[in-house]
Amino acid sequence: MCTYLTEKVSVVGSGKGANGWFKVTDSSVYFDHPVHAPFGHSLNLDFLNPELGPSYRLALELNPATARALAHAILDVLDKIPAAEQDLTQSITSDS
Amino acid sequence: MTPIHMKDPLVAGTIEIKGSGGDSIEAYYASPTGDGPYSSVIVIHHMPGFDDATKEITRNFAYHGYRSICPNLYSREAPGAAPDDAAATARAMGGVPDERFIGDVSGAVDFLRSLDDSTKKVAVIGYCSGGRQSFLAACSLPLDAAIDCYGAYVVASPPEGAPLKVGPILDKAKDLSCPLLGLFGEEDKFPTPEEVAELDRTLKDLGKEHEFHSYPGAGHAFFAPNRPSYRVEAANDGWQKIWAFLSKNL
Known part of the structure; x- marks a missing residue:
């Protein structure tokens, strides 16, 4: 299905794609046909830097259940970071 | 080199054509190389x-x-990029605006009708998002036949907050310029069987020539042989319907 369901989130950080490491500024989350994963549909994540061009993309196509587990794991890890580290993380990202 | 005698020879490759606003856009072109004359089919790619x-x-x-041509609807967003990267970029930028799409297809129509040995008859076919766009093209341009393969959001609206620049286009049905073949899966949710039925009713009420087939056991993208959604019986029958429809209308 072409669900058109797409969430866009600005991100601060780096990713490693076909061109090596690059700064990521944008991300897309959507549920649609995968290019490579052997499913009819997948939860897709793109990490992008539009300024560098379309080829600067880190892509994931995940089984929905595993994507959900991953999302929970991300939140669990972030929840366990001490408040000071959270602040540190925020100061680093805001400075970059 | 020893000449090889071929029956049914064809040529295929990537070319540039004029699209919306006179922009040069990429397109994949394929044609028999016999004597013609040839009618044409514009292929609208999926998301x-x-x-x-x-x-x-x-x-x-x-x-x-x-003669067949597939315009690269993402030519502007991602020139020269790999198809998957281009699709991701186009999605992140909000997808293809309807007006620009119509301009690109209009350019493809002009290109095909300008070729030597053209019958001037042009059909359009699209899959998934291209199914909706095939219907949109047939309601916006003078064409000779149109095929909608499971296009969503002709009748229904996209989900709330969806960033892509698409909306329902059922109100354009009155302007449908040519016969329409619709091929759908009964298990599909985009579009649902109810949406297909509503489009069918609307076209009947308007007296627009159309032919819809919905396949049991098939969902979205049942034509795609490289995806798990492939349904061989539906796809084989669908191709037969396509050849018969084009033979009748082109």
Whole structure:
């Protein structure tokens, strides 16, 4: 299905794609046909830097259940970071 | 080199054509190389883009005796990028605006009708998001036949907050310029069987020539042989319906 369901989130950080490491500024989350994963549909994540061009993309196509587990794991890890580290993380990202 | 005698020869490759606003856009072109004359088919790619599978479909129309062209609707967002990267970029930028799409197809129509030995008859076919766009093209341009393969959001609205620039276009049905073949899966949710039925009713009420087939046991993208959604019986019958429809209308 072409669900058109797409969430866009600005991100601060780096990713490693076909061109090596690059700064990521944008991300897309959507549920649609995968290019490579052997499913009819997948939860897709793109990490992008539009300024560098379309080829600067880190892509994931995940089984929905595993994507959900991953999302929970991300939140669990972030929840366990001490408040000071959270602040540190925020100061680093805001400075970059 | 020893000459090889071929029956059914064809040529295929990537070219540039004029699209919306006079922009130069990429397109995949395939044509028989016999004496003609030839009618033409414009292939509208799905959201995953100007990919190998869509180019194979384009070549298949040439093998069956039609000049065929698939415009790269993402030419502007991602020139020269890999199809998957281009699709991701286009999605992140909000997708293809309807007006620009119509301009690109209009350019493809002009290109095909300008060729030597053209019958001037042009059909359009699209899959998934391209199914909606095929219907949109047939309601916006003078064409000779249109095929909508499971296009969503002709009748219904996209989900709340969806960033892509698409909306329902059922109100354009009154302007449908040519016969329409619709091929759908009964298990599909985009579009649902109810949406297909509503489009069918609307076209009947308007007296628009159309022919819809919905396949049991098939969902979205049942034509795609490289995806788990492939349904061989539906796809084989669907191709037969396509050849008969084009033969009748082109």
